[in-house]
Amino acid sequence: MRKARYIGINQLRLEDRRLLTGTGKYVADVRFPGMASAAVLRSQEAHARILEIDTSRARALPGVLAVFTARDLGGVGGIPMRLAPREALQKCFQKPLASDRVRYVGEPVALVVAADRYIAEDALELIDVSLDALPPVADLELGRSAGAAVLHASLGGNVAEHIVMRVGDPEGALARAPVRLKERFRIQRHTGIPMETRGLLAAYDRGTDTLSVWGAAKVPHFNRQILADLLGRPETSVRMIETDVGGGFGVRGEFYPEDFLVPWAAIALGRPVQWIEDRLEHMMATNHSREQVHYVEVGVRRDGTIEAMLTRAVHDMGAYVRTNGFVAPERAAAFVPGPYRIRNFLAEVDCVMTTKTPTGSYRGPGRYEAAFVRERTIDLVARELKLDPAEVRRRNFVQPQEMPYNVGTKAFGHDVIYDSGDYPRLFGQALERAGYEALRAEQAEARAKGRFMGIGLAPFVEKTGVGPWETARVRIDGSGAVAIYSGVTSVGQGMETVLAQICAEQLGVPPEKIIVRHGDTAEIPQGAGAYGSRGTVTGGSALWDAAGKVRDKLVRLAAHRMEVSAEELELRDGAVVLPGTDLSMSFRELARAALPGQPMPAGMEPGLDISAYYVVKETAHPYGVHVAVVDVDAELGVVKVRKYLIAYDIGVAVNPMLVEGQLVGGFAQGLGGALLEELVYSDKAQLLTGSFMDYLLPTSVEMPSSVEVLLMQEAPSPHNALGLKGAGEGGTVAVGAAIANAVEDALAPLGIRVTTLPLSPNAIFELIRAARKAG
């Protein structure tokens, strides 16, 4: 590669100006004359038979245009899975409106369309629903027991899927191991909570038979296919349009019941319909995530070397299987081994249906859970053997000469194979940067004074740049401007800037001058989207290829016109120039020269408009280490994160400033999961934390004063031209693990064992009280 000019610089974001001046357009900002507003009636019962829905009073309210129930939708099918479809899971798909039974609090039962949202909400109160209550299934472990009510009769029970991943001889190796430990770990239900709730605006044009849907996010092309299939329309008659998106985090942009209902209502009523989820709906309607229980057994040698690790886990699917409902349980199983050589391994996961909000992916799905289980286990081993937890980790790392390393587990049926990296080296660099030895000395002093200071370590390996493929198209338009049409989408992470930088590198045009288009399926007919830390890796690789081909064509065309050799030419600020002369052709001139009928080199096709695909054959695996330093106030139960370090090797950082932004922001979400956030259900499966008054997100005062990022670029991926690995989730995945390890370390003098999250003041207080009682 030429010396990089735009890749690797801290380019300020191209998105910022509109977002800072209030001129961005989120879906609620798109408004049409004659637009109607929709509101969804949601079940207030966790599990019940629907006896009758009487909408007559609601329909009679002035301003109400229509009230729809399942009967009006005809035989519409269930919402299919986007990822990893499996036969048993299909029995648990959700229909857009409940017809005979409701299975969670928040399940859509009816849709009101009215002149405005205020009237629509009035009408919700006038719908009379009679229900016959059924027993709830609130607990994931009780859910799989024989006596539990069954949610989906055709499944025959509540276990929708049983995942097994087996490497070597786990039971035998465990039996032979000189030291064996076991523990139960629990990760609580929590989720992404983007600051912008979901929303849609659909408009149907009868003349051209075109349905347009604003508010698509994350995966507009997949959703277009699902919507077209459910409506029985050709895909091309459905146009999905991505607006500015107020955060995704895995939950936003998947296909939900409303993604069918709102477009369907727009067609049925022949006028634009907008639905903007309110926050109270969001808490019960948008995917939850993370809830798992693991029963872990580990067998080790006395030096800390792991002989066998087994986890038998339960994953809470919620009431229905959502579009990406299989990702978290499968990834959890696949990523428990993490950066360690564990040649005898077993993960079994029961995916259990419960009468709670359905679950899906949340930033680092399965890996947050896996890291907590694995790194807690390593610390338990260290304590048992009276070894430094850093030393136990060193003794188990996969070594650089073992790369590529086949873990033996699977993700979407593909072997998990780590592509590159030196895990022990990065671990050493992280400990050195954190001042690990000095911290241990400081801890000893603190303990002598009766203070509770703890240090937590959590190395991890990520999976990024996931498939199946991505597209990019680069075009030099008639005015000479460079336009990118990308199949990836933006959920606020700065995708436009990163794509512009990659294209700028090929074409020698500053990023600010490049036009980046994405997310409108009429402009970009194919694409995959933004998930699994893939945008830069897959969209960037496709773009690198397309822009490189445009570059070659520009140069060959200019060489032909100038009658010089292509090797002598350079690209500079929107022109192809012959250095040392005044010979130059602007992109505008070249665009004209590339029109059909113009003289061209033999065999060259007209046009400066080239598309490319990047097909993912192997995923890219960045790796990192989190180091947490905490002080615990044993009287208040408050954990203060004094210092936090994230060391992360992502191969190549296109924009280090944005990568750091991803890591620090990702950390804040991980911290919420570690200390604050929990979607609590009563034993009747009623959601108790349905607002920001009781579901607590981290604020500026919970964050440590400085989260330090050690961004490394030593191990590029061999699987793409630029060596890219994804950066979106590595800030999040190890936080629960590192904080839990630090808290247990801080409270070690009291003999406390941390096995559940979140570590709220209540939880810490209870841990201390229980330990004091026992002691």
Next chain:
Amino acid sequence: MSQRVIRLQVNGQPREGEAPARKLLVDFLREDLGLTGTHVGCEHGVCGACTIVMDGEAVRSCLLFAVQAEGASIATVESLADGERLHALQQSFHECHALQCGFCTPGILMSMLAFLSETPAPTEEQIRVALSGNLCRCTGYQNIVRAVQMAAARMAGK
């Protein structure tokens, strides 16, 4: 529900609209006055995305009815930039990468505008406390704190 006439100053201009008594100020600003830069994040006064400056104080426009703003003087995010020139706060947010999805950003800018007018030379601790009424899910706040520090210095230097 009967319509009420509401007259107020918005971003230095006299504005007038009609709305039912129950209409939230944020909906009035967005739907009736077309100022969609002010966002709705929670509708229960916790997230701060809808923060505007009303008669010199930062307030949550989801906790007020439009009729309560009768006669008030309101500033929204649309008032900050001077033509193409960004306000010091906006410029500092841009340079410090203090926004990602940008949804919470207008509310944070308006909160910080009111805060800096009362506390022109804040400590980091003061900034964090002032910022704690605004939720951001993307950035982890670190760069926002830096941006506010930078803006305070720039505004003091003016």
